[in-house]
Amino acid sequence: MRSDGRKKVKTRAPTSEDCQSRGLPGFRGIRHxxxxxxxxxxxxxxxxWSSRKFTRATGQVADSCHSGASCxxxxxxxxxATIKALPRRHAERSNTxxxxxxxxxxxxxxxxxxxxxxxxxxxxxxxxxxxxxxxPRQVMASAAGxxxxxxxxxxxHSCEDDVLWPAMEKTLADRPDDLALLAALxxxxxxxxxxxxxxxxxLANPVSPPERLGDLTDALATTLVAHLRHExxxxxxxxxxxxxxxxxADFGEEHRKRIGPDAVRVLPWMLDGLGEAQAxxxxxxxxxxxxxxxxxxxxxxxxxxDRWGLSGKPGKVP
Numbered sequence: 444m445r446s447d448g449r450k451k452v453k454t455r456a457p458t459s460e461d462c463q464s465r466g467l468p469g470f471r472g473i474r475h476x477x478x479x480x481x482x483x484x485x486x487x488x489x490x491x492w493s494s495r496k497f498t499r500a501t502g503q504v505a506d507s508c509h510s511g512a513s514c515x516x517x518x519x520x521x522x523x524a525t526i527k528a529l530p531r532r533h534a535e536r537s538n539t540x541x542x543x544x545x546x547x548x549x550x551x552x553x554x555x556x557x558x559x560x561x562x563x564x565x566x567x568x569x570x571x572x573x574x575x576x577x578x579p580r581q582v583m584a585s586a587a588g589x590x591x592x593x594x595x596x597x598x599x600h601s602c603e604d605d606v607l608w609p610a611m612e613k614t615l616a617d618r619p620d621d622l623a624l625l626a627a628l629x630x631x632x633x634x635x636x637x638x639x640x641x642x643x644x645x646l647a648n649p650v651s652p653p654e655r656l657g658d659l660t661d662a663l664a665t666t667l668v669a670h671l672r673h674e675x676x677x678x679x680x681x682x683x684x685x686x687x688x689x690x691x692a693d694f695g696e697e698h699r700k701r702i703g704p705d706a707v708r709v710l711p712w713m714l715d716g717l718g719e720a721q722a723x724x725x726x727x728x729x730x731x732x733x734x735x736x737x738x739x740x741x742x743x744x745x746x747x748x749d750r751w752g753l754s755g756k757p758g759k760v761p
Contacts, residue, residue, distance in 0.1 A: 547683050549691060552724050557599060558671045560713045564592045565664045567751050572660040579656055584646040588750030593639055595709055598701045600632045606697045610690045621681055628678050631670040638663045710737055711745035
């Protein structure tokens with residue numbers, strides 16, 4: 444039994460996979476379910492998917508099969524993309540997304556968009572780590588994009604660990620296979636934090652060789668992409684049939700609380716690069732006053748921010 448009273452579950456090994464705009468008004472207008480809530484629908488089919496290897500030099504994901512390994516993955520617009528953010532590919536994914544969310548009883552579009560934003564940022568991290576014109580450690584250490592990535596990822600995973608999984612564990616108490624899946628997803632979260640900490644330690648060490656940063660960002664990409672694939676392939680379907688509307692709303696509300704004032708930045712961050720239909724669908728979940736703030740203020744401030752120090756615009760999070 445854990446210290447928090449939750450039952451310890453024997454798990455299988457995890458499968459292979461704050462702010463310049465703070466002064467902007469209206470962030471309290473984002474209510475539960477508007478930002479990172481949503482709702483799951485029934486998974487009709489699963490497809491075999493080759494595992495992918497992250498390539499630091501290009502910031503892309505190259506297909507490569509593990510011998511004898513197969514991943515059951517829900518193929519959405521998210522999964523169809525490489526980590527590298529290419530508008531054409533995002534446009535292609537938007538059509539797939541609008542149909543794939545129909546496979547769930549709740550709207551999963553925001554969850555999937557958040558996952559895709561993480562994949563996009565992994566591509567940016569790879570490009571920074573591969574740069575040789577500047578010290579990549581200095582570029583990343585001062586980049587707003589790195590701080591935003593870490594903060595938003597931590598909020599997302601901690602909300603799942605603290606709110607979503609415990610609620611599901613109670614419902615699934617007599618289903619050991621499903622409990623094992625939750626435990627595996629939680630273990631995958633736990634494997635990511637040490638990589639983030641190791642990258643920060645490398646950025647703070649002036650004598651650390653540049654290749655050390657590259658190795659660590661490669662490991663982060665491989666681990667996080669594998670986790671997202673696992674969660675989308677199996678976790679979302681289980682969430683869909685287990686979590687009630689009230690529990691899903693609580694999950695979204697906890698996201699809103701933990702994001703806090705940075706909500707004015709996380710929404711344009713999440714929608715950056717998405718296809719028009721996909722972005723409009725998510726914005727349609729928001730009240731019109733919030734959509735107006737997004738269009739007139741939040742998006743403008745976000746577009747003026749060079750998250751990764753690539754265009755000479757302000758990029759460091761104050």
